[in-house]
Amino acid sequence: MDFSRRHFIGAAFAAAAGLSTASCVSTPRKVAAPEPVPPPRPADVPPVQAQAEPEPPARADLPPLIAWALASLDTHSWRIPNRDRIGVVDFSLPSSEPRFHLVDVASGRIERSWLVAHGSGSDPAATGMLHRFSNDPGSNASSRGAYLTANSYFGKHGRSQRLVGLDPTNDLALDRAIVIHGADYVDRAMIAARGRIGRSQGCFAFEPGEVATVMELLGEGRMIYAGKFA
Numbered sequence: 001m002d003f004s005r006r007h008f009i010g011a012a013f014a015a016a017a018g019l020s021t022a023s024c025v026s027t028p029r030k031v032a033a034p035e036p037v038p039p040p041r042p043a044d045v046p047p048v049q050a051q052a053e054p055e056p057p058a059r060a061d062l063p064p065l066i067a068w069a070l071a072s073l074d075t076h077s078w079r080i081p082n083r084d085r086i087g088v089v090d091f092s093l094p095s096s097e098p099r100f101h102l103v104d105v106a107s108g109r110i111e112r113s114w115l116v117a118h119g120s121g122s123d124p125a126a127t128g129m130l131h132r133f134s135n136d137p138g139s140n141a142s143s144r145g146a147y148l149t150a151n152s153y154f155g156k157h158g159r160s161q162r163l164v165g166l167d168p169t170n171d172l173a174l175d176r177a178i179v180i181h182g183a184d185y186v187d188r189a190m191i192a193a194r195g196r197i198g199r200s201q202g203c204f205a206f207e208p209g210e211v212a213t214v215m216e217l218l219g220e221g222r223m224i225y226a227g228k229f230a
Contacts, residue, residue, distance in 0.1 A: 062108045065090050066101075069225035070108065072146045076166050080148060080223045085111070087149075087214075087224035089204070091118060091130040091142065096191045100204065102217055112217070114210050117186050118142045119202035128196030130228060135165075135172050140201045143170035143178065147224040152215060157181035161215050163204075163224065170226075180204045180218075182211035 062070070069088045077083060086103050088110075093099040098113035118130045121141030134141035145167030152161045160181035165173030183205035185198025198205075204224070206214055218224070 064229050065092070065225075065227055066103055066108055066110075068227060069103070069146075069223075070105065072167075072225050073105065073223055076146050076148075076223065079166060081221040082219065083223075085217070086222060087218055089116060089224065089226040091122075091226060091228040094128045095197045095199075096128055096195060100206070100214070102214075114206055114214060115186055115188070115197055117183065117197055117200040117203070117205040120199040121202065123199055126196070126199065133169065133228075135168075135170055135176075137172060137176055142200075142202055142226065143173065144227050145170035145225070147173060147178075147226070149180075149218050149220055149222050149224065151220060155179075155181070157183060157205075158208075159212065159215070161218075166223075176202060178202050178204075180206070180211065180215060182206055182208035184208060 066088055069086060073080065073083060073086060083105055085105055088101045088103050090099045090101065095115070095117060098115050100114045100116035101110045102112045103109065104111055119140050119142040120126075121134060121139040122130045122132055124131075130142060132141065133144040135143045143165065145165060147170065148164040148166055150162035150164050152159055154160070158181070160179045162179050163173050165171045165178070170178070181203055183198070183200065185200075186205050186207045187197060188207075190197050204226075
């Protein structure tokens with residue numbers, strides 16, 4: 001990674017010093033202050049708290065959520081240095097199904113998929129389905145929108161990775177400590193027993209044996225898009 005890219009990644013993490021308000025992670029180390037960036041135009045982002053995604057650009061060859069994720073990548077391209085692949089989280093699927101997809105940008109093809117938890121505030125009755133999004137601190141909910149993968153660190157869940165929210169629907173991700181981490185409650189045995197995996201506090205939680213692979217394939221400076229159709 002050259003100097004300019006390291007500078008870009010480091011500059012994105014201004015609000016990390018405020019992570020102590022969230023409960024997904026232990027207090028992380030402080031990071032550099034960000035360079036000011038212009039906010040995205042309202043027309044470029046999905047509506048806040050909507051339960052269905054807007055219609056994506058015409059890409060009849062792709063599933064709607066992937067088409068919308070690629071459009072979001074175009075919108076935020078100036079903030080995302082690595083655009084060869086993205087993560088796409090299909091929260092229209094139950095938590096018992098692999099719904100975090102690694103997508104090749106050139107082809108739109110899903111390369112790999114993993115189980116991932118949603119927040120307890122998005123599913124208060126523990127049904128295994130995400131019912132609502134929220135960007136509010138203390139909501140313990142998952143947030144819709146595009147995220148930039150940032151630096152990794154060691155917290156109470158072991159090696160984890162910070163995420164920077166790029167849309168008004170998730171721009172408090174750093175303040176809320178919404179990160180990638182492994183968790184024992186993301187367990188296939190739980191699916192057999194309860195029909196679902198456990199819930200996070202808004203973080204993207206993976207099986208402990210899989211999270212290192214997810215973080216390695218995403219690395220720093222790539223986009224994750226989380227949304228829901230239907």
